[in-house]
Amino acid sequence: xxxxxxxxxxxxxxxxxxxxxxxxxxILQSLNKNILYFKSPTDIKNNQNINFDKKIRVGGMVKKNxxxxxxxxxxxxxxxxxxxxxxxxxxxxxxxxxxxKGVVAEGKLQDKTFFIxxxxxAKHDExxxxxxxxxMMKKNAK
Amino acid sequence: xFNFFYNSNLxxxxxxxxxxxxxxxxxxxxxxxxxxxxxxxxxxxQGDSVRIMYVHVPAAWIGLAxxxxxxxxxxxxxxxxxxxxxxxxxxxxxxxxxxxxxxIVTGSIWGQPTWGTFWAWDARITSMVILAFFYxxxxxxxxxxxxxxxxxxxxxIIAALGLINIPIIKFSxxxxxTLHQPASIKITGxxxxxxxxxxxxxxxxxxxxxxxxxxxxxxxxxxxIRIKKKNLKRL
Numbered sequence: 001x002x003x004x005x006x007x008x009x010x011x012x013x014x015x016x017x018x019x020x021x022x023x024x025x026x027i028l029q030s031l032n033k034n035i036l037y038f039k040s041p042t043d044i045k046n047n048q049n050i051n052f053d054k055k056i057r058v059g060g061m062v063k064k065n066x067x068x069x070x071x072x073x074x075x076x077x078x079x080x081x082x083x084x085x086x087x088x089x090x091x092x093x094x095x096x097x098x099x100x101k102g103v104v105a106e107g108k109l110q111d112k113t114f115f116i117x118x119x120x121x122a123k124h125d126e127x128x129x130x131x132x133x134x135x136m137m138k139k140n141a142k
Numbered sequence: 143x144f145n146f147f148y149n150s151n152l153x154x155x156x157x158x159x160x161x162x163x164x165x166x167x168x169x170x171x172x173x174x175x176x177x178x179x180x181x182x183x184x185x186x187x188q189g190d191s192v193r194i195m196y197v198h199v200p201a202a203w204i205g206l207a208x209x210x211x212x213x214x215x216x217x218x219x220x221x222x223x224x225x226x227x228x229x230x231x232x233x234x235x236x237x238x239x240x241x242x243x244x245x246i247v248t249g250s251i252w253g254q255p256t257w258g259t260f261w262a263w264d265a266r267i268t269s270m271v272i273l274a275f276f277y278x279x280x281x282x283x284x285x286x287x288x289x290x291x292x293x294x295x296x297x298x299i300i301a302a303l304g305l306i307n308i309p310i311i312k313f314s315x316x317x318x319x320t321l322h323q324p325a326s327i328k329i330t331g332x333x334x335x336x337x338x339x340x341x342x343x344x345x346x347x348x349x350x351x352x353x354x355x356x357x358x359x360x361x362x363x364x365x366x367i368r369i370k371k372k373n374l375k376r377l
Binding site: 120 | 183184185186187188192195217220221222255256257258259262263264265298299302303305306310318319320321323324325326334335336338339
């Protein structure tokens with residue numbers, strides 16, 4: 001069998017690891033809301049006490065056919081397929097910003113359905129493919 | 143049994159492997175880079191900026207894998223006190239730190255054209271920075287604490303604690319909403335990356351692994367020389 005010293009060291013390390021893993025689990029659990037990089041429209045709808053003066057980030061998909069580009073202002077609707085939020089923004093958007101793509105907007109809520117953003121970040125998905133393949137997929141879909 | 147690294151046979155073998163890797167490394171690097179930068183197609187959405195992925199993703203994998211190795215070997219070392227494991231973990235650590243920093247820097251450069259920002263404190267990026275800190279503390283302990291037994295003890299505990307961070311990094315994109323996209327390559331199920339882009343990615347990964355092996359062996363050799371020198375002084 002193993003020597004007593006080895007057993008002692010092993011159990012010491014196991015206890016340390018277990019305790020710190022449980023500790024970190026609880027810390028992450030309590031921080032859960034703060035770790036989220038952005039809120040979804042559903043979160044905002046369900047949240048009772050929203051601070052309208054504080055800057056927050058909201059994220060979701062840009063709804064199809066909702067993007068309106070006027071002079072100096074871009075308006076669109078983000079959706080998480082349950083709830084929606086109107087966004088207004090003036091400024092430059094990243095290259096990947098388009099309809100039916102993920103987006104994160106930073107700014108202030110005016111009310112529960114209207115959000116004024118002062119920064120737009122594009123969120124891209126995990127799909128990578130050559131452009132020819134995408135064209136083919138589009139044709140097949142039609 | 144543990145006298146084997148006083149044996150010059152091991153030394154000759156390390157020397158041979160280093161020479162072998164040196165002879166093929168640049169050919170492989172150039173072919174992998176040409177696949178990654180020239181022959182692979184651009185992405186349908188991101189265009190040519192997707193090519194940063196061929197460095198970013200392997201660097202992140204190696205950063206994570208190195209720390210997993212260090213963590214597991216450190217636990218074994220803490221329990222069974224095997225001198226050789228100390229040398230191995232000490233040789234892996236600088237490599238892991240370098241690749242973790244490389245992943246963070248390339249990710250930041252990639253973030254600007256795609257997301258529209260260099261930096262975001264989302265769960266994946268923050269946990270990756272914490273990993274870099276763990277590497278840093280691990281290396282600093284070995285550099286600063288001159289009493290070797292103490293250094294091994296503290297660094298092993300740090301490495302074991304850092305091991306908890308690894309699954310957090312891996313699953314951060316699934317547990318929390320992050321700006322970083324979820325993993326494209328899955329161990330189970332189909333990958334969401336096209337084969338014409340997956341091939342250069344795996345090629346770059348194997349080249350960088352080879353680079354790691356090269357640097358690791360060099361560092362390992364130096365550490366053995368250092369130990370031999372110390373023993374000679376004592377005599």
